[in-house]
Amino acid sequence: xxxxxxxxxxxxxxxxxxxxxxxxxxxxxxxxxxxxxxxxxxxxxxxxxxxxxxxxxxxxxxxxxxxxxxxxxxxxxxxxxxxxxxxxxxxxxxxxxxxxxxxxxxxxxxxxxx
Numbered sequence: 001x002x003x004x005x006x007x008x009x010x011x012x013x014x015x016x017x018x019x020x021x022x023x024x025x026x027x028x029x030x031x032x033x034x035x036x037x038x039x040x041x042x043x044x045x046x047x048x049x050x051x052x053x054x055x056x057x058x059x060x061x062x063x064x065x066x067x068x069x070x071x072x073x074x075x076x077x078x079x080x081x082x083x084x085x086x087x088x089x090x091x092x093x094x095x096x097x098x099x100x101x102x103x104x105x106x107x108x109x110x111x112x113x114x
Contacts, residue, residue, distance in 0.1 A: 020105035029103045
């Protein structure tokens with residue numbers, strides 16, 4: 001199993017927390033009247049790139065490639081465990097989830113990490 005470097009994970013994603021003020025802490029991100037700014041989409045795009053890079057690094061740390069991962073997933077696409085895995089990966093990168101997480105962070109009184 002690949003070693004997990006939590007300090008590296010924090011380092012790769014601390015920019016996210018530092019940008020929490022881009023999200024209105026008093027607004028309801030689940031409301032149909034919530035204003036989704038271009039900046040939110042840009043931050044989400046960067047978040048997805050970082051997450052994909054983290055996954056790629058992890059897979060390569062196991063001695064595999066992303067292509068091999070995709071082939072394994074495709075071969076086992078009717079497996080409930082694989083389906084759950086895919087749903088979790090997709091869920092982590094969904095825009096709506098990202099906005100809700102950032103909205104929660106915007107309410108935090110904690111100082112940015114690092």
